[in-house]
Amino acid sequence: MRDLIKKYRNIVQGKFESEVEDEDESQPLVSSTTSSNKSFGTVFRVSDTEQSYNGSCDDKIVKPVSMMPVTPRELKKQLSKKYSLDLYPNQFLDVYFNGDILPENYSPKKHTKLSFPDEQPKKEEEEEKNSSIVTIFAVWNTMLGSSLLAISWGIEKTGLFPGIIINFVIGAICLYTAYLLLRVNGKHSVIGGRCEVPELCKLLLGSWAEMLAKVFSMIVLIGANIVYWILMSNFLFNLVSSLHAFIYDGEVADYESVICPKDVGPSNKTTLIQASSEIKSIFFDKYWDLYSTVPVILAFVIFPMLNFKNASIFMKFNSLGTISVIYLIGFSFIKFFTWGVHWPDVSIVFDLKPTFVALSGMLTMSYFIHNIIISMMKNNRHQENNGRDLTIAFGLVTFTYSAIGGLLYISFPLAKWCIEDNILNNFGKYDKLVIFGRGLLFFQLSTVFPLLAYMLRKDIFSNFDFMKKKSEKLPVIIMNALLVLVCILFACFLPRIGTIIRYIGALSGMVYVFLLPNLLHIYSLRKENKLTSLRLLFHVSIIILGVLNLLSQFLISDN
Template identity: 75%
Template sequence: MRDLIKGFKSLVTENFDREVDEERGPLLSSTASSIKSYGTVFGVSDTEQSYNGSCDEKMTKSKSIMPISTKILKKQLSKKYSLDLYPSQILDAYLSKDILSDNLSTKKRAHSPFPDSEEKKEEEKKNSSVVTIFAVWNTMLGSSLLAISWGIEKTGLFPGIILNFLIGAICLYTAYLLLRVNEKHSVIGERCEVPELCRMLLGRWAEVLAKVFSMIVLFGANIVYWILMSNFLYNLVYSIHGFIYDSQEHDNISVICPKEQHPVNVTAITNTAIDVGGPFYFDKYWNLYSTVPVILAFIIFPLLNFKNAQIFMRFNSLGTISIVYLIGFSFVKFFTWGINWPDVSVVFSLKPTFAALSGMLTMSYFIHNIIISMMKNNRHQENNGRDLTIAFALVTFTYSAIGGLLYISFPLSKWCIEDNILNNFGKFDKLVLFGRALLFFQLSTVFPLLAYMLRKDIFSYLSFLKEDEKKFRYIPVIIMNAILVVICILFACFIPRIGTIIRYIGALSGMVYVFMMPNLLNIYSLRKENKLTSLRLFFHVTIIVIGILNLLSQFIISDD
């Protein structure tokens, strides 16, 4: 679940905004944008904004009006014009009230050789359409790539691909609704996310609901990543041990079926690989469902207690590397194995367990909680709809290609496909070994980010635990992280099924974030504009009902 990292990167690195109390600053112009650009020169109020970036609820602390000084004016004008101004120029600028307004006329800007330098810098910080498209594509692709073949097996090949396109289309439409509603109703110049829009248009209950289910997504992603890290760590150490003690015995095994009770070749290999000699056996102390998740805690837990998670954002590019590797790995295996078609009835018929794929895909296309922030950085806002459509099309194609290719070419019975496709490969496959090492390192840097985001969300609701930027309290942070790690260990030991967790979390959070809130917000917007017709109301209510049925169906199917 890397679909939250990109958007959160800007949230944890940005400085808190500054807001003006116009009643305390009579010398200021009425233009709020000028205050926001040039700071607190004339005694404006400092604003402390919460992590969620509220649009209309800000706590303002007013200060007394400061005397105007040449040093401060020089600093502010230097920021504006990127020049080293002399005192006489500063006085002229002040008397002409250039510093009081952000909307300067051409005549007033004429004395500066670079009048639009600030605007150009702001424009250069934004992304082009190509960068925006690939950012959305990279953000949505995550751990679901490992489970997409399993989902297709639960649905049927062609029905699975069709269902992939349908869920992708619904998620694209609801994500676009969020962008459109935000454009119509958000405060100009402010950063509004889904919870803020829900509060402004629907009420406080909708904001709370959106925030709670956003935390559920983070919590579920932490659990899935912990299970995957435990799996990768177990197999990496197991493979290294086998290469050291008995490497020549394992080169011929490439595909296995863990669901079979007595896989002859795998059993033989296991008995020879883990025997170190004497009374000790390797698997006695290196067990995937007992010792490994606990050992992993000693590696990861120290990384969770940093004051901020900026250091881990430097490794965010590994997400793209691992995705490209998985795509290349899928094509290599496809051309190596060839085509192994199952029965025609399995290819074209829709299985009764298809809801497993629909629940998982809701999580796979989940980007709705950060889509507003991501698309706001697009340099050409008029192309948001087109760029978002292209990005979703790329994601849909990637999921269909990876899942379909591995499903078609899988040489064993299709029911053997695991929810983590790497479990179907031998521990000594060189390509799989490198992929596990790459994914383990990537997830070990992403997990602290997710834990940090979850901690910030939970602490924001507890006033006595709200984090102070100047005073970092370790005890509440350590307790919070310890509880998270213990829960993740329990899941890794007793419910190590990432497919099951993804489909439940995806269906539950998707019902609120993907199916319900965007449509309710759009219904409110259409009603306010007197454009809500019976047909439109029926269409949006139908999408909400689909989300509810998608959640309920998860409880009536089995993963076996």
């Protein structure tokens, strides 16, 4: 017992074997030459020594140090300190590899603390997340687009009350399928990895579904670019025509007149809109034509913007989208109170027209947000509220479409079949409120179009190996030129945004809205052994509905 007490005293005092008076005793249990990380117990070296490293472990010079027992509480206190790798280079490594403990009186030159990834970054990440109200209006603003100008035309193709009902039905289906994507992503996505609809399709359905999602996402972008080019050509044409009319035609009494372009043939439509009979306007009318020269002239304005190296400059004008939506809502209410109510025949109000599928196809595009919904809702601060916030956003979109389309349809003073797929075409060139709206929308679309072109070009380059040379400018210029050429051809020969929206919407919606979300959900239920015959029948019925929506577009005419 006496020998054990003597050994313990030597250990506590930190004596070396050579300093032990009893030469006959065996080597101590723990000595300074024994590595602390190889010893047993909570005994660590105090780092009050000077250490020098000369490139190898053999050259390490260690001065004698004292040994001390460390309780678990003290050890936890030491290890919980925030040390900087720059300020404590050797000492920090000794703590984790050799079991060293930094002394309390060790002070660095700079009092900088090391931020561990599980503390401060979490707060910063939460601050970068959006609140529910921001998420709701972001989804609302994203879905509201050019369909606002055509929604009254779609209601005219359907009937007032049937059109509002179809609006609610298509909105509910799109909401449900978008929510399915969020649920499937929450269950099967890779934590920390990029997971969009194409990645989910590849993970659960296979490469064929991934390619299908990517292709139809690009088709949506192409369709949006075409529609925007047609609208920009229309706005530019009417803005210049209005300016020319104010200069040469003088004052006009009925400057808020409503026109019906369908009263005359397509060849005379331009003449009707311009409404100028003076000889000095003949030259202007000949060379400033909506369906020939204006789309080409527009290319000289937009094409240089497509070749900007950095497209982020156009993102600064995203707020114009909200301003444009607010303008169109205010415009609808102003015209409603100015014109009053002009009810059509009862049969037109309540009867469902055979051309109602034009509205269903267009609304599929209007509610299309499925290719980016996962990314948008991922930025929501409270992920548990995604379903609620998404429902509120879709409800606001449904209300906005119903309000604008219904108000303009009810108050339109002429025959309802005169309503154009671009409602602004039904107004004369002297209406100052319309002129302001055209200018605002033209500027907004001229900043959005380069962003859509950039997104399309990025998708094409990333999916085709032979176009992945990002350093070369020639492929970028060629791609932009082809896109502008396609847009010009549509603006000249098929300048009907309602027709383009309903075809693109029905085609892409069949894949992104009706097919892929339901297939992903069916696979998820099957994997969880929760797939029943009733659930399978319900989701297959939605897919069939999307196929019928597409096929029916070829059975009607817009004339």
